[in-house]
Amino acid sequence: MEESTSERPRTLAEVAAAAGVSVPTVSRVINQRSDVAPATRERVQRVLTEHGYVVNHAGRSLRQGKSRQIDIISQDLDSYYAFQILRGIQDALLSTDVRAVLASTHDHRQREMQWIQRLADGSTDGAILILADRASLHLQELRRHAIPCVVVDPVAELGPNDLSVSSTNWSGAKAATEYLLSLGHRRIGALLGPSTVSATQTRLGGYRAALTEGGLPLDTSLIRYGDWQAEGAVLETRELLALADPPTAIFAGNDLQALGVYRTLRQHNVLVPDDMSVVGFDDLPYAALITPALTTVRQPLLEMGRVATNMLLRLMGGEQVDSVRVELATPLIVRESCAAPSGVR
Amino acid sequence: MEESTSERPRTLAEVAAAAGVSVPTVSRVINQRSDVAPATRERVQRVLTEHGYVVNHAGRSLRQGKSRQIDIISQDLDSYYAFQILRGIQDALLSTDVRAVLASTHDHRQREMQWIQRLADGSTDGAILILADRASLHLQELRRHAIPCVVVDPVAELGPNDLSVSSTNWSGAKAATEYLLSLGHRRIGALLGPSTVSATQTRLGGYRAALTEGGLPLDTSLIRYGDWQAEGAVLETRELLALADPPTAIFAGNDLQALGVYRTLRQHNVLVPDDMSVVGFDDLPYAALITPALTTVRQPLLEMGRVATNMLLRLMGGEQVDSVRVELATPLIVRESCAAPSGVR
DNA sequence: ACCTCTATTGAAAACGATTGCGAAAAATAG
């Protein structure tokens, strides 16, 4: 199909020669400048497409100080969670000529330096930060260099000018709690993330709101702060089970923690959902596959990545982005892990 | 700490001026060339470090035709599997100044073109392909441009000169099967990947070898080809259960399929491991967390990514890489999903 | 002391694109 004559023009000069015009003219055609006569443009364009010329990015970058690359920076690239976001970013980039560079530095001193340096020399046109907070070295450096960036799911409040994309943690938690209440649960354990993370507080707010609306008191002994990990959840679940008046349902901070809850309950011969209802958060792919299939609040991670990327692209294009803080909806996905409490009271 | 005087030298010229030498000399110092007098080198070096100068990558790239970037290309960036490899790659890159670019094109025509073009203009110094085969467009283009690349876990036989890193599928499968045999199982179902994938065939070989050594015949009705997905595994498990003489153990092609097996068994009220033993492949993080915890053959995915990257880096450095085909060990991780068959015969 | 050789260094030419500026050509006005 594409048996282009093996000698593709490598430089503007070659194209220019072939089209009988000067180098700048070809450049103008490529960059869709207006000051080219229609006839000339057409002629150059033909040569361009026929020979399959491609611009040399190094040359362009050098001249323009732009790279058409964005950095993806994740605090911990070690969770399935971040991976989903990554996929969304890739998606959004598919129809552009922008490329994503994995730029996490993982507290590696030397690497952080390198990264900062790359910022200075125009190697980076923009960045997407996953789970960053305002104090993050990355965010600060990006601001210093005035490089556009968007934070996906910030862990703490950002500055007033920092763009972010997250999900409706509050209503997600509220919906989950309401659902459990509607099933008849009156004692609902909340096994959240670290108390310092804003998402945790927001979700706690949703949980509390649902309880209040349901006319129930807030029992702080039912609230546990975790570390987002399954191992931690094991301990916290044990604590909940050991309560004098243990909960009949557990709202886990994420699906990974829910996995830890499942595991612990099994060890204690507590059946899900018969003896204990469990709700997760995230809806990672395996949530539907474990048994019993996990009822969970879906975070549209893919979508979040996509939206953040589109915002960033607009920002990079110099457009004004009006919505500084975007929150995407978090539907409750009902599966098999919840039921009415067994000991009806 | 690093209150560098805000006017960091942006160019070699500025450094040169500050050090009282010429631009090329500074360049030579930076690139550790030998033809610089010790005294001069030391003087320049001081200016360099004191002012925190950093090379401009666009300039260097343009001149050298190298980018210090490698492409990561994955057939489907949509599995947790690939993500683990990605982490390994990141790890290996941490102590270098090479950056990883997500370059999967997902059969997106336009994007593939862009990618090929970037190959031509030196935007890519090397590539790591995940799950590619010899016929892959990417691999062919890379070869055409003589760009070094390494394939992680090739899905089909590669050319004689293609470097690859994979795992010992044969002995992994053999170990898993032997383990089941040692528990007393005599009918072991094999729920593999697509029959066209070489890993599938290799594992089948290991499975068969264990059977033969155990003096058991190969019952082809126990062998099912799947698609690596959990949904497919559901169907295939049903088929196995519907056999006149169903297996007492199932060896799944990967952990995701094992999840499907679990799910189906639960639906059919078949207890794991009491009524059916299950072995997985991969050892993804959730394997230890589901209940019962999955006994599985560990693929050192992280390590594979790391090894592949190191090979690539050496290749890019012009070193001769002797081991064309690297296989990493696949230990059997025994957890809770296997037991002696219940109906002792 | 002269010649040769080596170790250092800088001047200048790339690398491939974009852009400011001015000149020629064409269009418009008078």
Added chain:
DNA sequence: CTATTTTTCGCAATCGTTTTCAATAGAGGT
């Protein structure tokens, strides 16, 4: 038909680095 404006397009400079290449200075040999 001339004067003025507008289009169109090329020259030359520039982005920041690396790489010849030649020049200089010093070392060593005889």
